[in-house]
Amino acid sequence: MITPAEWAEQNAAPVAAALLGWYARTSRDLPWRRSADPYAVWVSEIMLQQTQVERVKEFFSRFLDRFPGVAALAAADEQEVLRLWEGLGYYRRARQLHAAAKRVVAEHRGELPRTATELAQLPGIGRYTAGAIASIALDLPEPIVEANSRRMLARLVGYDKRLDVAGGDEPLWEVAARLVPQAGAGRFNQALMDLGALICTPDRPACDRCPVADRCTARLTGRVDSIPRKALRRSTVARRELAVVVRRGARVLLVQRGPGEWWEGLWDFPRLTGSSRRFAAAGKSSPLLAPLHVDEARTLGSFTHAVTHHRITLDVVACTAARAGRAARGRAWVTPAALATLAMTSPGRRIARLLAAAAIPNGQKTPCGAKKKAAGGTRGARYQAQRK
Numbered sequence: 001m002i003t004p005a006e007w008a009e010q011n012a013a014p015v016a017a018a019l020l021g022w023y024a025r026t027s028r029d030l031p032w033r034r035s036a037d038p039y040a041v042w043v044s045e046i047m048l049q050q051t052q053v054e055r056v057k058e059f060f061s062r063f064l065d066r067f068p069g070v071a072a073l074a075a076a077d078e079q080e081v082l083r084l085w086e087g088l089g090y091y092r093r094a095r096q097l098h099a100a101a102k103r104v105v106a107e108h109r110g111e112l113p114r115t116a117t118e119l120a121q122l123p124g125i126g127r128y129t130a131g132a133i134a135s136i137a138l139d140l141p142e143p144i145v146e147a148n149s150r151r152m153l154a155r156l157v158g159y160d161k162r163l164d165v166a167g168g169d170e171p172l173w174e175v176a177a178r179l180v181p182q183a184g185a186g187r188f189n190q191a192l193m194d195l196g197a198l199i200c201t202p203d204r205p206a207c208d209r210c211p212v213a214d215r216c217t218a219r220l221t222g223r224v225d226s227i228p229r230k231a232l233r234r235s236t237v238a239r240r241e242l243a244v245v246v247r248r249g250a251r252v253l254l255v256q257r258g259p260g261e262w263w264e265g266l267w268d269f270p271r272l273t274g275s276s277r278r279f280a281a282a283g284k285s286s287p288l289l290a291p292l293h294v295d296e297a298r299t300l301g302s303f304t305h306a307v308t309h310h311r312i313t314l315d316v317v318a319c320t321a322a323r324a325g326r327a328a329r330g331r332a333w334v335t336p337a338a339l340a341t342l343a344m345t346s347p348g349r350r351i352a353r354l355l356a357a358a359a360i361p362n363g364q365k366t367p368c369g370a371k372k373k374a375a376g377g378t379r380g381a382r383y384q385a386q387r388k
């Protein structure tokens, strides 16, 4: 029996020919594929991590219009970068992209490094992204393995071991390294990813349309459904939180998410644990709200959203503050107009829209406990999506 790497060695030439031919016939016209500018490729690859292609299309052009090159991105204020990223999720990507742009300006005279090894030294650029930039923008024969190509390669070579353990996909990196051609590496790698996303899908892959079906080990041995091995799923954790819209005159109180928190650097409405029924007790003991002498809560609505494996039911209440409290870094009283300009968490943005829709004048009381559903019902905001 041969190893996956040996299989790749023996089949490299016909697999490359089949994939390059398929890509020439079927490649999608995507905004980032119209340029071989390493910066554009880099931005697109960071955006595409865990985000669907259709979603990225909306953001990519807008981001490049505002930050057309490394220097413009490096010179930007982080809040503006986050604001343009708002809605894409996984904001750490944006902060690291920004930090990396500053490093490229400071240490590489504004030019992205031209090897995968050097690229991988930059913040937010891992082994996959370095390989993608090096192959797509510089046509270097660097391998890539991401969610879609991992699945497709595992089936192609019949690799049925666990992939969701440390180093589990290392044999597939070796396969990818042996398959990637010396010329046309960028097109080959994009073909691998497209084939995984569009043909070799997790369920019911379209083997009858696959250009490497005649060589696919999983198909030839009847194991398409069992390869790759299913990853162990983390169970969902349910939480209940309370978002508080604190008004003072025409302004509302926002807090900025701190280091290590979800949505670090973004603005949100203050949060308490528990439901709206517990507001009186929770508000009095909150170091943030207690000094503001807030009145009783009015219910604005409730919705659910998901962050990683947490499913959060968020009750939203409004109250009025008698005092402004101490000025402090990471908190701000803002006008409704200013809400539109700040980078906000997605639940925070949803609450801002809810506020605009409800347009409850300051001081008017909606009966507490009258559960008014937020616009959009209880559909969760899912951040985990695969590149498709």
Ligand code: SF4
Residues within 6 Å of the ligand: 152, 155, 156, 199, 200, 201, 205, 206, 207, 210, 211, 212, 213, 214, 216, 217, 218, 219, 224
């Ligand atoms: S033949 Fe089927 S299982 Fe094999 S790589 Fe192609 S689509 Fe995937």
